[in-house]
Amino acid sequence: MNKNNTPESISxxxxxxxxxxxxxxxxxxxxxxxxxxxxxxxxxxxALGFPEIYDLGMPNLGLSxxxxxxxxxxxxxxxxxxxxxLDMEKVMRREAIPLYSLESRHPVVAFDGLAISIPxxxxxxxxxxxxxxxxxxxxxxxxxxGNYPLVVAGGHSTYNPEPMAxxxxxxxxxxxxxxxxxxxxxxxxxxxxxxxxxxxxQAAYERRLGLLRDLAGVEGxxxxxxxSVSYHDNGTINGVSATEGxxxxxxxxxxxxxxxxxxxxxxxxxxxxVHNRAAIEIMRGCTRGCRFCHAGxxxxxxxxxxxxxxxxxxxxxxxxxxxxxxxxxSLSSSDFAEIAPLVEAINTEFGHLNLNISLPSLRIxxxxxxxxxxxxxxxxxxxxxLAPEAASERMREIINKPVSTSxxxxxxxxxxARGWQTIKLYFMIGHPDETLEDVRAIAELAKDVxxxxxxxxxxxxxxxxxxxTFVPKPHTPFQWSPCDTLxxxxxxxxxxxxxxxxxxxxxxxxxxxxxMMESWLSRGDRRMGKVIYEAYRRGARFDxxxxxxxxxxxxxxxxxxGLNWEFxxxxxxxxxEAFPWDHIDAAVKKTFLLEDYQWSKRGETREDCRDACYAxxxxxxxxxxxxxxxxxxxECPEVKPRHLRRSQVMRLSPVASDVLAE
Amino acid sequence: xxxxxxxxxxxxxxxxxxxxxxYIARKMQRLRITFTKSEEARFIGNLxxxxxxxxxxRRVGADMVFSQGFNPSPKLQLASALPLGITSEAEVLDVxxxxxxxxxxxxxxxxxxxxxxxxxxxxxxxxxxxxxLQSRLCAVEYVVEMRDSKLIREIELEVKxxxxxxxxxxxxxxxxxxxxxxxxxxxxxxxxxxxxxxxMRLSARPGFTGRPEEVISALGMASTxxxxxxxxxxxxxx
Numbered sequence: 065m066n067k068n069n070t071p072e073s074i075s076x077x078x079x080x081x082x083x084x085x086x087x088x089x090x091x092x093x094x095x096x097x098x099x100x101x102x103x104x105x106x107x108x109x110x111a112l113g114f115p116e117i118y119d120l121g122m123p124n125l126g127l128s129x130x131x132x133x134x135x136x137x138x139x140x141x142x143x144x145x146x147x148x149x150l151d152m153e154k155v156m157r158r159e160a161i162p163l164y165s166l167e168s169r170h171p172v173v174a175f176d177g178l179a180i181s182i183p184x185x186x187x188x189x190x191x192x193x194x195x196x197x198x199x200x201x202x203x204x205x206x207x208x209x210g211n212y213p214l215v216v217a218g219g220h221s222t223y224n225p226e227p228m229a230x231x232x233x234x235x236x237x238x239x240x241x242x243x244x245x246x247x248x249x250x251x252x253x254x255x256x257x258x259x260x261x262x263x264x265x266q267a268a269y270e271r272r273l274g275l276l277r278d279l280a281g282v283e284g285x286x287x288x289x290x291x292s293v294s295y296h297d298n299g300t301i302n303g304v305s306a307t308e309g310x311x312x313x314x315x316x317x318x319x320x321x322x323x324x325x326x327x328x329x330x331x332x333x334x335x336x337x338v339h340n341r342a343a344i345e346i347m348r349g350c351t352r353g354c355r356f357c358h359a360g361x362x363x364x365x366x367x368x369x370x371x372x373x374x375x376x377x378x379x380x381x382x383x384x385x386x387x388x389x390x391x392x393x394s395l396s397s398s399d400f401a402e403i404a405p406l407v408e409a410i411n412t413e414f415g416h417l418n419l420n421i422s423l424p425s426l427r428i429x430x431x432x433x434x435x436x437x438x439x440x441x442x443x444x445x446x447x448x449x450l451a452p453e454a455a456s457e458r459m460r461e462i463i464n465k466p467v468s469t470s471x472x473x474x475x476x477x478x479x480x481a482r483g484w485q486t487i488k489l490y491f492m493i494g495h496p497d498e499t500l501e502d503v504r505a506i507a508e509l510a511k512d513v514x515x516x517x518x519x520x521x522x523x524x525x526x527x528x529x530x531x532x533t534f535v536p537k538p539h540t541p542f543q544w545s546p547c548d549t550l551x552x553x554x555x556x557x558x559x560x561x562x563x564x565x566x567x568x569x570x571x572x573x574x575x576x577x578x579x580m581m582e583s584w585l586s587r588g589d590r591r592m593g594k595v596i597y598e599a600y601r602r603g604a605r606f607d608x609x610x611x612x613x614x615x616x617x618x619x620x621x622x623x624x625x626g627l628n629w630e631f632x633x634x635x636x637x638x639x640x641e642a643f644p645w646d647h648i649d650a651a652v653k654k655t656f657l658l659e660d661y662q663w664s665k666r667g668e669t670r671e672d673c674r675d676a677c678y679a680x681x682x683x684x685x686x687x688x689x690x691x692x693x694x695x696x697x698x699e700c701p702e703v704k705p706r707h708l709r710r711s712q713v714m715r716l717s718p719v720a721s722d723v724l725a726e
Numbered sequence: 727x728x729x730x731x732x733x734x735x736x737x738x739x740x741x742x743x744x745x746x747x748x749y750i751a752r753k754m755q756r757l758r759i760t761f762t763k764s765e766e767a768r769f770i771g772n773l774x775x776x777x778x779x780x781x782x783x784r785r786v787g788a789d790m791v792f793s794q795g796f797n798p799s800p801k802l803q804l805a806s807a808l809p810l811g812i813t814s815e816a817e818v819l820d821v822x823x824x825x826x827x828x829x830x831x832x833x834x835x836x837x838x839x840x841x842x843x844x845x846x847x848x849x850x851x852x853x854x855x856x857x858x859l860q861s862r863l864c865a866v867e868y869v870v871e872m873r874d875s876k877l878i879r880e881i882e883l884e885v886k887x888x889x890x891x892x893x894x895x896x897x898x899x900x901x902x903x904x905x906x907x908x909x910x911x912x913x914x915x916x917x918x919x920x921x922x923x924x925x926m927r928l929s930a931r932p933g934f935t936g937r938p939e940e941v942i943s944a945l946g947m948a949s950t951x952x953x954x955x956x957x958x959x960x961x962x963x964x
Contacts, residue, residue: 082811092769094842096842334769334775336773336774383785386781387781388780388781
């Protein structure tokens with residue numbers, strides 16, 4: 065047994081070594097509002113892991129919610145685990161300290177469960193790294209024999225769990241506020257089972273399988289071991305079948321019928337982390353239907369908080385944390401039904417406090433400038449961000465983000481006129497059917513926007529243009545679409561570098577190689593696990609850090625696994641193709657997505673589905689839950705069965721027939 | 727114009743300025759907080775500590791004075807940056823409030839919401855017109871617990887040697903400087919049986935600041951613990 069595996073021994077070593085590492089405050093815990101509970105044998109102990117360093121893990125809202133929920137229960141405790149940065153990793157290896165939790169400094173392996181949030185694919189190798197530093201086998205099949213914490217993963221990237229299926233014991237698909245408790249309870253009950261001291265390896269394995277079977281009974285839980293995948297000769301999926309009777313196919317994502325009360329007693333880090341602020345999710349889901357947007361498709365239906373709940377939360381947050389910045393999060397702030405009253409209420413109550421209230425994702429219209437202007441009175445001034453995503457009206461129709469160029473210019477003019485010197489414009493290249501002309505339009509639009517600024521502010525006007533590259537995501541209408549090839553992306557970026565230049569203009573591009581990685585991981589299948597493993601073994605980790613990203617490790621990983629990455633990135637999928645994630649049901653129907661993809665090819669748009677239902681499938685999937693909600697709790701319009709409707713808007717019919725079929 | 731006339735005009739001017747300032751500021755209050763920074767907080771840098779104090783003030787709803795301009799920031803001044811990893815019982819902070827508070831009540835409120843590792847020793851009112859703490863600081867005292875189990879006599883010898891030198895040239899962040907004039911006092915005291923503590927007073931004037939770990943390193947020794955015991959200001963009554 066390692067002698068460095070008690071909280072005391074770990075603390076003792078830390079005391080000696082921490083002065084030599086960069087930002088030691090990352091590794092000590094003890095921040096205001098952190099919770100240290102006693103490790104009684106009865107308590108179910110959950111480590112909440114974010115596979116990145118403290119500075120990026122701390123602001124994760126999902127884990128803050130779980131921390132609050134689990135620690136709020138007498139029979140459970142939750143502590144945080146982040147990755148050490150490279151210098152600290154070296155020290156930990158030298159001193160043989162395993163990865164430990166910040167609160168009690170127990171090693172990760174001492175917990176009953178390890179819940180990991182994986183919001184984006186660049187973290188996959190880091191998850192393996194986390195296991196490694198914790199002293200756990202990387203493959204779930206190897207962990208079945210030992211007494212390791214149960215590994216649960218969730219977060220947006222896990223709507224396609226397959227690339228990580230070999231490493232994660234169970235996935236929670238969808239929203240975790242209720243499920244995390246249910247999962248912990250199952251683990252707790254399982255822990256109570258008597259264990260034979262001389263238990264054989266096989267018996268331990270069986271006992272562990274029993275746990276996985278019990279967990280499969282929790283709604284939204286996906287146990288990859290209980291499914292087997294077969295492939296066609298051309299490499300595409302033939303089918304996925306359940307190997308255990310106890311599991312659902314497909315696994316329907318979990319949702320909560322109503323947003324639970326927001327977290328207000330956030331941990332306040334001493335160290336300056338990214339997004340050093342409190343956050344309130346004012347609305348979940350989005351009714352806009354931008355075709356590239358993964359979050360917009362998988363977080364339906366739309367659920368909003370009331371203005372009162374939000375202002376109450378801001379008040380409690382200030383009292384509990386003293387944060388000088390509060391972010392009001394949603395996928396599209398302008399669509400929050402009570403947005404104007406909300407801003408007014410915040411202004412009235414908190415206007416004198418010099419608070420910074422941030423309201424991201426505003427629609428491109430002058431009303432947004434009004435809103436921001438009123439919030440600015442509350443506190444400090446940053447830049448103003450607009451995300452048209454594409455520069456030509458044609459492209460914006462393809463991606464279903466219809467904004468006219470004149471409206472964009474008018475909004476930009478208004479922003480500059482009200483005294484913001486810098487606008488940030490976000491675009492993506494690589495949308496389906498994009499030509500070099502569409503890319504050149506980015507440069508032209510940027511110059512037009514800046515000239516609006518020069519009219520208002522003269523030479524002080526600034527414009528930052530961020531151009532990322534589109535990666536097709538599972539469960540979206542573009543899941544059939546090819547991702548641009550490396551050559552094509554480079555060609556487009558070259559064009560942008562040439563054209564987007566001049567006084568006051570700044571251009572930011574991302575690394576095309578990183579785009580490729582994101583692309584093959586996003587739509588990867590279960591075989592991708594081998595690639596991730598081989599790449600990790602060859603040094604791939606911290607893939608989201610430009611200077612750490614190791615493309616050759618990934619190339620070698622593909623070579624070692626006998627796979628070809630262009631199979632995953634550059635191929636347009638046929639309408640009949642089965643996808644690796646087809647057995648995961650994000651509740652938006654594949655037929656709806658396909659129809660929307662075809663509409664995009666014709667340049668047809670679907671407007672806000674608050675007003676008119678396009679029958680994406682979310683309502684028939686959650687009929688029992690919907691019945692428990694009050695009218696208006698979900699922002700889906702009331703859909704009446706066909707025979708009760710007049711002849712209006714008949715294209716809504718599919719949903720009605722689904723409703724009747726139930 | 728004669729020099730006398732200029733002087734009279736200047737006096738009139740400054741009296742006027744003072745009066746205006748007085749009327750603007752008479753409701754304001756400048757509080758001086760002496761606090762400790764213990765083990766739990768010893769890895770907090772100066773900027774982080776500044777932010778932690780701002781948040782502490784916000785938690786009790788203190789009506790802080792803010793700077794004007796696009797990015798208003800609260801008026802908070804820490805007397806001296808404490809090097810990372812060192813604990814202290816003598817940190818000093820000035821904070822300006824728009825409305826006067828009852829100091830005892832305020833102290834109780836603040837104490838309830840302090841971040842871990844920070845404790846208040848004293849709060850008192852300071853004159854609004856006083857110069858900044860940083861500009862009035864002149865020296866800082868530390869106690870350092872030595873790691874080496876050297877005999878006290880040996881340590882004393884090393885200290886004597888160091889103090890007898892005219893210059894002690896050191897390099898820090900690529901810059902050469904002379905440590906010797908920064909050491910105002912340095913003496914060995916017996917702590918626990920067999921252990922020695924170094925007590926030192928180092929200069930802390932702007933651009934002329936000594937660091938305790940540099941002294942230890944110049945002695946060729948290592949320490950287990952460094953602790954700040956006092957800040958010395960130009961006038962005693964800080």
